[in-house]
Amino acid sequence: MDGNVEDFTETTTPRQAENMAEMIKVDCRNIDVFYDDKQAIFDVSLPIQDRAVTSLIGPSGCGKSTFLRCINRMNDTIEIAKVRGKIYMDGADINDHSIDPVLLRSRVGMVFQKPNPFPKSIYDNIAYGPRIHGLAAGKHELDGIVESALIKAGLWDEVKDRLTAPGTSLSGGQQQRLCIARAIAVSPEVILMDEPCSALDPIATARIEELIDELRERYCIVIVTHSMQQAARVSQRTAFFHLGKLVEYGDTERIFTNPEDSRTQDYITGRFG
Amino acid sequence: MLETFGHLPVAWLLFAVLAAAGFVSFFAGRTEAVLVGRGASERLNSQPNYHGYFVAMATVGPAALILVLYGLFGESIVRAELANELPQRIRDLGSLELGQYLDRIAEHAARSDASSTGNALFDAASARYTDLLGLSRIIALVLALSAAALGFFFAKRRLSTQFRARARVEDGIKIMLFLCAAIAIATTIGIVASLFFEALRFFSRVPVLSFLFGTEWNAQTGADFGAIPLFFGTFMIAALAMLVAAPIGLLSAIYLSEYASPRFRGIVKPILELLAGIPTVVYGFFALQFVAPLVRNIATWINGLPVVPDGLLAAQPTSALAAGIVMGIMIIPFVSSLSDDVINAVPQTLRDGAYAIGATKSETVKQVVMPAALPGVIAALLLAVSRAIGETMIVVMAAGQRAQITPDPTADLTTITVQIVALLTGDTEFDSAKTLSAFALGFVLFIVTLVFNLIALRVVQKYREKYE
Numbered sequence: 001m002d003g004n005v006e007d008f009t010e011t012t013t014p015r016q017a018e019n020m021a022e023m024i025k026v027d028c029r030n031i032d033v034f035y036d037d038k039q040a041i042f043d044v045s046l047p048i049q050d051r052a053v054t055s056l057i058g059p060s061g062c063g064k065s066t067f068l069r070c071i072n073r074m075n076d077t078i079e080i081a082k083v084r085g086k087i088y089m090d091g092a093d094i095n096d097h098s099i100d101p102v103l104l105r106s107r108v109g110m111v112f113q114k115p116n117p118f119p120k121s122i123y124d125n126i127a128y129g130p131r132i133h134g135l136a137a138g139k140h141e142l143d144g145i146v147e148s149a150l151i152k153a154g155l156w157d158e159v160k161d162r163l164t165a166p167g168t169s170l171s172g173g174q175q176q177r178l179c180i181a182r183a184i185a186v187s188p189e190v191i192l193m194d195e196p197c198s199a200l201d202p203i204a205t206a207r208i209e210e211l212i213d214e215l216r217e218r219y220c221i222v223i224v225t226h227s228m229q230q231a232a233r234v235s236q237r238t239a240f241f242h243l244g245k246l247v248e249y250g251d252t253e254r255i256f257t258n259p260e261d262s263r264t265q266d267y268i269t270g271r272f273g
Numbered sequence: 274m275l276e277t278f279g280h281l282p283v284a285w286l287l288f289a290v291l292a293a294a295g296f297v298s299f300f301a302g303r304t305e306a307v308l309v310g311r312g313a314s315e316r317l318n319s320q321p322n323y324h325g326y327f328v329a330m331a332t333v334g335p336a337a338l339i340l341v342l343y344g345l346f347g348e349s350i351v352r353a354e355l356a357n358e359l360p361q362r363i364r365d366l367g368s369l370e371l372g373q374y375l376d377r378i379a380e381h382a383a384r385s386d387a388s389s390t391g392n393a394l395f396d397a398a399s400a401r402y403t404d405l406l407g408l409s410r411i412i413a414l415v416l417a418l419s420a421a422a423l424g425f426f427f428a429k430r431r432l433s434t435q436f437r438a439r440a441r442v443e444d445g446i447k448i449m450l451f452l453c454a455a456i457a458i459a460t461t462i463g464i465v466a467s468l469f470f471e472a473l474r475f476f477s478r479v480p481v482l483s484f485l486f487g488t489e490w491n492a493q494t495g496a497d498f499g500a501i502p503l504f505f506g507t508f509m510i511a512a513l514a515m516l517v518a519a520p521i522g523l524l525s526a527i528y529l530s531e532y533a534s535p536r537f538r539g540i541v542k543p544i545l546e547l548l549a550g551i552p553t554v555v556y557g558f559f560a561l562q563f564v565a566p567l568v569r570n571i572a573t574w575i576n577g578l579p580v581v582p583d584g585l586l587a588a589q590p591t592s593a594l595a596a597g598i599v600m601g602i603m604i605i606p607f608v609s610s611l612s613d614d615v616i617n618a619v620p621q622t623l624r625d626g627a628y629a630i631g632a633t634k635s636e637t638v639k640q641v642v643m644p645a646a647l648p649g650v651i652a653a654l655l656l657a658v659s660r661a662i663g664e665t666m667i668v669v670m671a672a673g674q675r676a677q678i679t680p681d682p683t684a685d686l687t688t689i690t691v692q693i694v695a696l697l698t699g700d701t702e703f704d705s706a707k708t709l710s711a712f713a714l715g716f717v718l719f720i721v722t723l724v725f726n727l728i729a730l731r732v733v734q735k736y737r738e739k740y741e
Binding site (some may be wrong): 103 | 534620622623624625626627628629630631632633636640641644645
């Protein structure tokens with residue numbers, strides 16, 4: 001993995017290399033994404049730090065969600081999408097033929113824009129992943145996994161008395177935390193969040209943001225967000241996308257106080273987007 | 274008289290006159306409104322066009338209503354009047370014979386070359402009928418035309434700058450739409466009521482319980498009316514049909530919605546739905562000519578096996594199994610098309626959620642998509658069952674006529690629908706228990722399919738609440 005970092009620093013500009021922390025979890029290099037003939041992502045290279053929150057910001061349609069979906073190969077499920085370039089996770093190419101996307105997705109969890117609990121009980125929503133991956137040896141162990149996932153997602157106290165209630169009976173914010181718990185339950189290393197708070201009210205949003213901050217201790221988190229305040233609050237690193245290109249990438253604080261690119265400046269000051 | 278005008282039937286002419294009156298009154302109303310608007314200091318409440326529509330509606334509406342009412346009741350009024358004028362001895366004949374006598378008079382009068390029959394009373398009545406009918410037509414026509422004229426003038430007098438023409442026109446349209454909906458509902462109620470009252474007449478002769486729970490059915494001789502063998506046959510064949518249709522339909526729906534490429538799906542789904550468009554008599558043919566002999570041959574072969582006791586299977590030339598298989602093929606599209614729709618309606622985000630925690634495609638389909646689609650799939654299956662229960666032609670041709678209760682699918686069975694056909698075809702008298710039993714059967718069939726459809730509707734509604 002160390003060798004990997006050196007590789008990376010050789011090919012990046014000084015701007016991108018500034019303040020580069022030691023641990024790179026996911027290293028994306030020269031990513032292009034096409035939908036049929038239309039190119040959505042242009043030559044994006046982005047090293048993502050472990051145990052940190054990286055936020056992807058930019059105006060609608062700038063490709064940040066598309067980029068996010070490259071990291072767990074969700075674009076494979078869209079027939080017309082084609083991904084070019086290399087993504088290394090812990091040094092291994094995730095698009096390599098030897099990697100099964102199904103297994104990859106158990107290592108890279110994802111939380112979606114709209115809470116999407118399965119039409120099952122709260123318990124079964126969480127237990128679904130561990131069951132299909134055979135992570136628990138028995139009922140007792142499974143109970144433990146479910147409980148610890150719900151605790152980590154900060155939902156345990158609210159639902160521990162009604163684990164058999166349907167997941168859809170929860171409020172929007174609770175459903176989203178249920179989805180986060182569901183992702184955590186399969187012990188991923190990376191968690192991708194695609195605008196996880198866009199369907200939630202401010203209080204539920206604050207709760208999720210707290211949660212993201214706690215999860216940062218254990219996971220590599222990438223979050224797509226439309227809210228620049230959210231990016232500033234929760235993330236350590238920020239990448240600004242515009243028209244499918246990565247414009248600027250660096251420490252969140254610096255991006256928001258002292259952006260190098262004029263487009264970044266214009267976007268964060270609300271001149272467009 | 275007044276049957277035709279030149280070579281045109283008078284009904285067509287009337288239609289043309291009404292349409293023309295509508296046009297004329299529309300333009301008259303609009304012109305009037307423009308003039309009113311121009312002279313006034315304030316603006317018209319509604320656009321001139323709406324004033325035009327209002328006048329046209331007021332002109333055509335009442336006239337059309339009168340003509341429709343005449344079309345519905347005119348002839349009965351004429352017949353009642355004629356019956357009143359007939360001598361007492363004929364009026365004493367009783368409603369059925371009197372009705373037939375009047376039918377003959379009407380038929381004779383309608384003939385253009387009506388010649389004398391030699392029966393003075395009949396000829397006189399026939400001539401009187403022609404006169405009365407002509408008179409009634411003239412009265413209806415005059416009434417309609419004066420209604421149109423009155424409507425036109427009153428509507429035109431109402432036009433002013435304050436007149437809320439648009440609101441009135443939309444009220445009129447609403448009433449028209451309501452009437453159309455009411456006709457459909459009234460027809461349904463009428464059908465159910467006629468079934469119900471005929472069934473009541475049947476139950477006044479045969480006790481309800483012995484009909485519903487009797488195990489002997491010999492309606493043709495008028496001896497036994499125990500419907501259990503018919504219920505058994507109906508549900509046996511429907512169950513066999515579902516055994517064929519449910520797995521094939523469901524699995525093909527899953528393939529089409531989850532695995533097939535959009536292009537393949539676009540070609541195959543309409544072809545599958547084409548199965549639903551084949552006339553059932555063609556299916557019946559197929560069952561009788563091909564499947565029934567096949568079932569019989571296989572059953573005979575099984576009977577001939579050394580381990581099988583002799584005559585285990587009935588191996589009849591027509592059989593429940595043959596009818597069930599073909600009916601199952603027929604209802605595959607009901608299952609597959611509806612299931613495909615509900616599976617497609619499962620939000621993509623659920624699939625994404627499952628993929629994102631590392632579920633494979635089949636795990637996603639089995640454990641996330643299907644449970645989410647289950648209520649809709651159940652509704653599709655229930656609708657298919659009610660279709661199978663009500664299906665007639667296939668069972669008439671391939672299931673047989675014998676009312677018996679046997680678990681052997683190669684035996685011939687009979688169903689409710691087959692018996693209704695048998696009871697009501699050929700020479701029938703509408704007063705015997707035999708004929709009336711058909712209505713009782715029809716009523717039961719209606720109740721059963723109604724219950725299935727209601728359950729299906731309920732299930733679908735519940736499902737909708739969940740995902741919208």
